[in-house]
Amino acid sequence: MRRRSALAFSAPMLAAVVLAASALALPARAATLCTVLADAATGKVLTQDGPGCEERVTPASTFKIAIALMGYDAGILTDAHAPSWPYKPGYPAWRKEWKADVDPTYWMKESVVWYSQEITRKLGMERFRAYVDGFGYGNRDVSGNKGKKDGLTEAWLSTSLALSPKEQLGFLGRMLRGELPVSKRAVEMTGEIIRVGTTTNGWQVHGKTGMGFAHDAKGQPVRGQPYGWFVGWAVKDGRSVTFARLDRDAARQETPTSWRARDAMLAELPGLLDKVK
Secondary structure, eight states, rough: OOOOEEEOHHHHHHHHHHHHHHHSSSOOEEEEEEEEEEEETOOOOOEEEEEETTTOOOOOOGGHHHHHHHHHHOOOOOOOBBBBBOOTTTOOSSSSGSOOOOOOHHHHTTTTTHHHHHHHHHHHHHHHHHHHHHTTTOOOOOOOTTTTHHHHHHHHTSSSSSSSEEEEHHHHHHHHOOOOSOOOHHHHHHHHHEEEETTTTEEEEEEEEEEEBBBBBSSSOOTTEEEEEEEEEETTTTTTEEEEEEEEEEOOOOOOOHHHHHHHHHHHHHHHHHHHH
């Protein structure tokens, strides 16, 4: 008997979930460091599992949520599809999907690094640092790689900036309660461009993946054992619940850790949300 999908997805997302479900049937390849949910209105932790819920690691592409808030608040981003910027030679292009015209929705969908960097360049370091401080975002360290003064475009990419799963929920909760120094529209637009789908039990889900690396004793990234994030919030009947999942691979895998963390979290989320009080 075929199992009903937990959420209503677009065709590409559904395909990704099916592939991830097949992968999860194989021997375990990643450790779940933390799964945690909190009530957005109060910040109260509703459920927590795993040894790493207070471990600070790189936010990687989950920091795009913060960058989107900055971009919309500062007027650099205007709606879900503007501005659209073209790829230029020299931009990071680790994936072929990044060599394209990119707008805010596509930026989040394909997690395009260079689009994030263009936003932060337009902000400038003074405004960028002020937003990160105002957000109370993790360790607030936007220095980047040691000695390179590249924090404006690299701070969140396995360099200086770090936060824990529980700090992810703190940041998202402050955002949803209107406690961050950004406009209400910035929050609304950020939610729109990371809308994922609706669970079978009626929760509308917003979320963002991220994958990054720890550092060895010499400060070099440990690329064979990446962290994988999926963070966001779910809304139903006027209530919002924030969530964060953090996994770490024991060895390099073909499917990104972040994608598998996302798909596992989405599969578990309806049951977890049924239990929250």
